Amino acid sequence: MCGCAQIGLRKTLVVLASVLLVLLVGACGTGTPVKTANRTIAAVTEGDFAITAATHLKAGDVVLRVHNKGPEEHELIVAQVRDGRLPFRADGFTVDEEALQRSEPGSLVPGQPGSTRDLHVRLAPGRYVLFCNMAGHYLGGMHADLVVTQ
Ligand SMILES: [Cu+2]
The missing domain is CATH 1.20.5 (Single alpha-helices involved in coiled-coils or other helix-helix interfaces)
Incomplete structure (x- = not known):
């Protein structure tokens, strides 16, 4: 050998x-954001039906490390909002993503249960909502408020 x-x-x-x-x-x-040389890494946990994440982050380049603990698939959309409210579609239970386009720093397509994925976003100061927009998931509780400060 x-x-x-x-x-x-x-x-x-x-x-x-x-x-x-x-x-x-x-x-x-x-859930405590980790600051590296150029960016912050913040943990986000998705489950049926809740999103757990930091409530405050500093502006700049941020990596949202998104873990889906399942058992369903979940997506993640980051949207900036003025008054904390999101526009809804006519169906009344999904967010109107088309109306968000210009205020959406990033999103992840639905991910498998057990997966962990990174979403790189550049966040300006303001109020944001992290949410999953699969049918009924937002109303089921899959949204979390985030305040980004200078
Ligand atoms: Cu979901």
Whole structure:
């Protein structure tokens, strides 16, 4: 057996373990935003039917690390609002996303239960709502207010 191959494999395992550790630490955030050199990383947790996230963040480049604990798929939309209210469609239970276009810094399409995904957004000072707009999910409780300060 070749010792070189074994050393290579061991190095690969160490690197994989390090990457896993970083991912796990990132995924298990307590909701306290983490400020790095250029950006803030903030944990967002989605579930049936609630969104848990920081209520206040500093303006700038932000990574929303979105974990869907399921059991359903959930999307995430970030919208800036003036008075904390979102426009609704005629159906009365989904938000009118077309009316939000210019005040929507970012969104994620529906994600699998158990998944963790990053949404990169640039947030200006103001009031925002994080929400899931799948049928009935907003009214089911999937929205969270966010205040961004200078
Ligand atoms: Cu949802």
